[in-house]
Amino acid sequence: MSESSNFKMKIAIIYSTKHGCADKCAHTLANEIETNTALINLEFSTDANLAEFDTIIIGGSIHAGMINKKVKKFIEKNQEKLLTKKLGLFLCCLFEGEKALQQFQDAYPEDIRNKAIAHGLFGGELDFEKMNFFEKAIVKKVANIEQSTSRINYSNIKDFALKILN
Numbered sequence: 012m013s014e015s016s017n018f019k020m021k022i023a024i025i026y027s028t029k030h031g032c033a034d035k036c037a038h039t040l041a042n043e044i045e046t047n048t049a050l051i052n053l054e055f056s057t058d059a060n061l062a063e064f065d066t067i068i069i070g071g072s073i074h075a076g077m078i079n080k081k082v083k084k085f086i087e088k089n090q091e092k093l094l095t096k097k098l099g100l101f102l103c104c105l106f107e108g109e110k111a112l113q114q115f116q117d118a119y120p121e122d123i124r125n126k127a128i129a130h131g132l133f134g135g136e137l138d139f140e141k142m143n144f145f146e147k148a149i150v151k152k153v154a155n156i157e158q159s160t161s162r163i164n165y166s167n168i169k170d171f172a173l174k175i176l177n
């Protein structure tokens with residue numbers, strides 16, 4: 012067996028979620044990648060040892076136009092190290108097209124976006140059981156949605172995994 016075929020990529024998916032969609036997408040992506048992949052939820056661990064990984068995927072979700080604060084802080088704290096890695100970035104949100112692209116651009120700093128080999132818009136989900144009164148009111152007003160809805164884009168998750176593995 013050649014040296015290169017022994018080589019195993021070490022991948023971390025580091026993410027934050029409010030109601031579980033980014034968590035679901037992170038797990039789906041890890042299954043697609045089918046290799047040595049660590050799932051790190053920033054809710055429980057913010058000090059991952061990045062030196063252990065050669066590929067880092069960062070993911071979060073949009074609420075009222077903003078990405079999760081924990082993702083923002085993680086990138087700020089680790090920006091230099093992240094720029095030395097193979098990088099991927101994904102976002103969960105319900106807007107599509109230009110609005111989603113704009114949210115992606117606002118969520119991640121330019122140098123991190125430029126370094127990333129995969130950008131993923133994975134769609135979104137609304138889980139009314141997990142939303143409070145105000146969140147339900149906002150969603151109803153802005154998106155005119157009144158019940159739990161799933162619009163996860165599984166094909167974008169598959170395409171993203173292929174880019175990471177290439």
Ligand SMILES: Cc1cc2nc3c(=O)[nH]c(=O)nc-3n(C[C@H](O)[C@H](O)[C@H](O)COP(=O)(O)O)c2cc1C
Nearest residue numbers: 028029030031032033072075076104105106135136
């Ligand atoms: C209160 C609230 C505000 C939201 N604001 C936006 C928004 O500004 N843009 C958008 O595209 N999606 C918005 N969404 C949809 C979320 O991005 C979507 O539900 C996503 O799947 C949430 O991911 P999470 O479960 O990982 O937190 C909002 C959802 C809620 C509940």
